[in-house]
Amino acid sequence: MASMFGEGEGQLLGRTQRILLELSTVLYFTAKNSAIPLVQQYIYFLVGKKYAGGVAGLGRLNGDNIAEVSNGHYHNTSTDGVTSQPQYDRVLADRVNEESSLIILYLNMAELLPAAIVVLLLGFWSDLTGKRKFLMWLPCIGNAVYALGFLLPLYICDGNIDSALTKAFFVVASIVSGLSGSVPGFLSGNASYISDTDTRGRRTLRLAIVELSIGMTFGLSNLLNGFWIRATQHYEQPLWFVFGCSVVPFFLLFFCLKEPNGELTSQLGQPTAFKDFRAIRNVFGCSTVSQKKLWAIFIAFQIYVFVQQGQERTFVLFLQNSPLYWKSLQIGLFLFVLYALSGLGCWPGVPLLHRVCDDVSIAIIAMISKAVGSFILAFARNDAMVYLSSVVQLFHLTPYAVARSMASKEVGESEQGSVYALLHSVQSVAVFLGPLVHNAVFAVTLHSMSGLVFLVSGPVLVVPVLLLVWIKHKDRNLGYFSMEGANAPQPLTPTMTPLSEVSGFAQRPPDYIADDEERHHVDNPP
Numbered sequence: 001m002a003s004m005f006g007e008g009e010g011q012l013l014g015r016t017q018r019i020l021l022e023l024s025t026v027l028y029f030t031a032k033n034s035a036i037p038l039v040q041q042y043i044y045f046l047v048g049k050k051y052a053g054g055v056a057g058l059g060r061l062n063g064d065n066i067a068e069v070s071n072g073h074y075h076n077t078s079t080d081g082v083t084s085q086p087q088y089d090r091v092l093a094d095r096v097n098e099e100s101s102l103i104i105l106y107l108n109m110a111e112l113l114p115a116a117i118v119v120l121l122l123g124f125w126s127d128l129t130g131k132r133k134f135l136m137w138l139p140c141i142g143n144a145v146y147a148l149g150f151l152l153p154l155y156i157c158d159g160n161i162d163s164a165l166t167k168a169f170f171v172v173a174s175i176v177s178g179l180s181g182s183v184p185g186f187l188s189g190n191a192s193y194i195s196d197t198d199t200r201g202r203r204t205l206r207l208a209i210v211e212l213s214i215g216m217t218f219g220l221s222n223l224l225n226g227f228w229i230r231a232t233q234h235y236e237q238p239l240w241f242v243f244g245c246s247v248v249p250f251f252l253l254f255f256c257l258k259e260p261n262g263e264l265t266s267q268l269g270q271p272t273a274f275k276d277f278r279a280i281r282n283v284f285g286c287s288t289v290s291q292k293k294l295w296a297i298f299i300a301f302q303i304y305v306f307v308q309q310g311q312e313r314t315f316v317l318f319l320q321n322s323p324l325y326w327k328s329l330q331i332g333l334f335l336f337v338l339y340a341l342s343g344l345g346c347w348p349g350v351p352l353l354h355r356v357c358d359d360v361s362i363a364i365i366a367m368i369s370k371a372v373g374s375f376i377l378a379f380a381r382n383d384a385m386v387y388l389s390s391v392v393q394l395f396h397l398t399p400y401a402v403a404r405s406m407a408s409k410e411v412g413e414s415e416q417g418s419v420y421a422l423l424h425s426v427q428s429v430a431v432f433l434g435p436l437v438h439n440a441v442f443a444v445t446l447h448s449m450s451g452l453v454f455l456v457s458g459p460v461l462v463v464p465v466l467l468l469v470w471i472k473h474k475d476r477n478l479g480y481f482s483m484e485g486a487n488a489p490q491p492l493t494p495t496m497t498p499l500s501e502v503s504g505f506a507q508r509p510p511d512y513i514a515d516d517e518e519r520h521h522v523d524n525p526p
Contacts, residue, residue, distance in 0.1 A: 024253050034225060035143065037316055041235075112432035116425050122138075123417050123424070139182055144250070145173055211347075212347040214343075215397050226329040226333060230328060299467060301399065305430040308396060314439060315335070338393065339397075360406070367465050373393035374457060377454045441457075
C-alpha cells in the first residue's frame with residue numbers, strides 16, 4: 001500500500017514537506033476549480049439581469065423564480081414549492097448566451113495568453129536557478145486578485161455589467177491572474193518540484209495524485225457552490241471562499257515549504273552566461289529519437305487539452321439550455337460526479353493500471369474513453385445519459401499526469417523545468433483555443449443540435465491516439481520496457497556524468513546517431 005502512495009525507497013522529500021506540498025495543491029485547486037464555473041454562472045447571471053429587465057425576468061431564462069437583487073444577492077419568490085418546466089424565452093436567452101460567451105471569451109484571452117508567455121520564461125529561469133516554489137505561490141496571489149476582481153463590482157457597482165468600472169475590474173483581474181502563471185504556472189512548478197524530489201519510477205504516480213486532487217476538488221467545489229448559491233441566494237460568499245483558499249496556500253508555500261535540495265539543483269549555481277539557456281535550444285531539436293518522441297507527446301497532449309478544456313468550458317452552457325434546462329444545483333451535482341469519478345481514475349486507477357500496462361497504454365485508454373463519453377453526451381436528452389457519459393469518461397484526467405511523466409523521462413534532470421514550462425506554456429494556448437472554438441461551434445449549432453459540439457470534438461482525439469500508438473511502436477522496436485521499482489533505471493546525476501551528457505537532447509555527432517539507429521537502442525551509447 002505504501003508504494004501506491006509514492007512512499008518507500010528513493011523518497012527524497014520528507015513527510016512534512018510532502019504534506020505541505022499536497023495540502024497547498026488541494027487548496028489552490030479548490031479555489032481555482034471553484035472559480036472557473038462560478039465565474040461563468042456569475043457572468044450569465046449579471047447579463048441575464050440586464051436583458052431581463054431586472055432579476056425578476058430571469059425566470060424566463062433558466063426557470064428560477066427570482067424577484068430582486070442587492071449586491072449580488074437574488075431572492076427566490078416562488079411560493080408553490082414545486083419546480084416546473086421552465087417557460088423558455090428563446091430570443092432573450094439566445095441574446096444572454098451570446099453576450100455571456102463573448103465576455104467569457106475576452107476574459108479567457110486576458111488570462112491565458114499572458115500565462116502562455118510568462119510560464120515559459122519562468123520555467124526556464126526555474127531550471128537555471130534550481131528554484132521551484134515561486135512557480136507555485138505566484139499563481140496563488142494571482143487567483144486571490146482574480147477573486148477580488150469579481151467581488152469588488154458587487155460592492156462598488158451593484159453588479160452592473162455595463163459599468164466601465166465593472167469591466168475594468170474583470171479585465172485587470174484576469175490579466176493579473178495570467179501574469180502570475182495561473183494553472184499552467186502552478187502545474188509546471190508542482191511537476192518540477194516532484195521531479196526534483198522523487199525518483200523517475202514514481203513520477204507518474206505522484207503526478208496522478210495531483211490529478212486526483214484536481215478532480216476531487218473540482219467535483220467537491222462545484223457541488224458545494226451549487227448548494228451554497230441555492231441556500232444563500234448569492235455569489236458573494238463563494239467568491240470570498242475562492243479568495244481565502246488562494247491566500248492560505250500562498251503562506252504555506254512561501255513560508256513553510258522548502259526548496260528542492262537534490263544533488264542536481266544544489267550544483268546548478270547562478271546563471272552566468274547565455275549558454276545556460278541550452279535547454280531551450282535542445283528542447284526544440286528534432287534530430288534524435290527521444291526528441292521526436294517528445295514532440296509526439298507534446299502534440300498528442302495539446303490536442304487532448306484542446307478537446308478536454310473546450311468541452312469543460314462548454315458544459316455549463318450546454319446543461320443550461322435545451323433540451324436539459326438544468327439549474328445551478330443540478331450542474332454542480334453533475335460536475336461533482338464527473339470529477340470525483342475522474343479523480344478515482346487517477347488514483348487508484350493509475351497504480352492499478354500500471355500493474356498490467358505502461359504509461360502510453362494508459363493514455364490511449366483514457367483518450368478512447370473521453371471520445372466515447374463525448375459521443376454519449378452529444379445525444380443526451382435526459383439526466384441518465386448525461387451521468388452515463390461521466391462514468392464512461394472515468395480516466396479523462398489521467399492523460400495530464402501521464403503526459404508530464406512521459407515527457408520528463410525523455411530528457412535529462414537539468415531540463416525538467418524547461419520541458420514542463422514548454423508543456424504548460426503551450427497548454428495555455430490550447431486552454432484558450434479549446435473554449436474559443438467549442439463556444440463558437442456551440443453558438444452556431446445551438447438551435448439545430450446543442451450537443452453537436454461534443455460530436456464534432458470527440459473524433460479529433462483520433463490524432464493523439466495515433467501518435468501514442470506510434471510512440472508505443474517505436475519503444476517496442478527500440479527495445480524499451482516498462483520497469484518500475486528496484487529494476488527501474490536510475491536517473492543520472494552530475495556526480496556520475498557531466499550535465500551535457502545527461503541531457504536527453506544533447507547534441508550528438510551524425511555517426512553516433514546513425515550507429516544508434518542501426519542498433520535500435522538510443523539509450524546505450526558506445
